[in-house]
Amino acid sequence: MSKIIVFSGSPRKDGCTSRLIEEAVKGARSKGAEVRIYDLNDEGIRGCQGCFYCRSHEGCSTEDYLQPMYEDLKNADGIILGSPIYFGQITGQAKQWLDRMFPMTDAAFRPRYPGKKAVTILAQGNGDRNMFQAGIQFINGVFSHFGWDLADSLLCCNTGSPDFKLSDELLKQAFAAGELLAE
Numbered sequence: 285m286s287k288i289i290v291f292s293g294s295p296r297k298d299g300c301t302s303r304l305i306e307e308a309v310k311g312a313r314s315k316g317a318e319v320r321i322y323d324l325n326d327e328g329i330r331g332c333q334g335c336f337y338c339r340s341h342e343g344c345s346t347e348d349y350l351q352p353m354y355e356d357l358k359n360a361d362g363i364i365l366g367s368p369i370y371f372g373q374i375t376g377q378a379k380q381w382l383d384r385m386f387p388m389t390d391a392a393f394r395p396r397y398p399g400k401k402a403v404t405i406l407a408q409g410n411g412d413r414n415m416f417q418a419g420i421q422f423i424n425g426v427f428s429h430f431g432w433d434l435a436d437s438l439l440c441c442n443t444g445s446p447d448f449k450l451s452d453e454l455l456k457q458a459f460a461a462g463e464l465l466a467e
């Protein structure tokens with residue numbers, strides 16, 4: 285059975301990011317995957333303390349809500365990160381999580397747990413999908429730095445429009461991305 289770890293970086297439980305994550309999780313579960321979801325808006329999350337423990341040890345010295353993710357990530361086959369675009373970037377919640385992902389590389393910045401598949405799910409108010417590509421390429425690039433293969437990167441645009449509706453096409457893409465991770 286494959287193991288998929290999901291990181292949900294939107295504070296809105298009924299938002300587009302959450303809805304697309306839900307669909308990707310359904311896709312992964314439809315293929316028999318075991319899924320664990322971390323809510324990056326949880327109050328029990330601390331930012332990276334810059335102690336550099338992870339440069340000489342696996343894992344992280346900070347005991348908080350995210351602590352179990354290090355063991356989960358070691359054994360994971362696939363990772364999903366969902367985040368809205370805030371000021372051209374992933375949300376503060378997702379960035380705080382990303383800092384805590386420093387243990388994904390060793391002291392020489394080599395990937396500690398390479399070969400996993402990853403999917404990013406992003407949502408933005410603006411209708412121009414090229415507008416915030418720098419921010420999107422940043423997060424996708426970090427995953428590649430971790431030695432992970434980007435299986436898909438979804439972008440939901442134009443959520444700020446009064447007649448916005450999440451398209452069936454995007455929902456299907458999210459489901460398929462979940463399936464892909466679980467295969």
Ligand SMILES: Cc1cc2nc3c(=O)[nH]c(=O)nc-3n(C[C@H](O)[C@H](O)[C@H](O)COP(=O)(O)O)c2cc1C
Nearest residue numbers: 294296299300301368369370371372408409410443
């Ligand atoms: C603090 C903040 C900053 C935002 N910055 C941007 C931005 O730079 N570009 C953009 O297109 N939309 C921006 N938005 C809009 C969100 O990306 C959009 O509402 C998105 O759909 C939120 O995702 P959600 O539906 O999963 O909550 C911003 C929203 C907030 C609250």
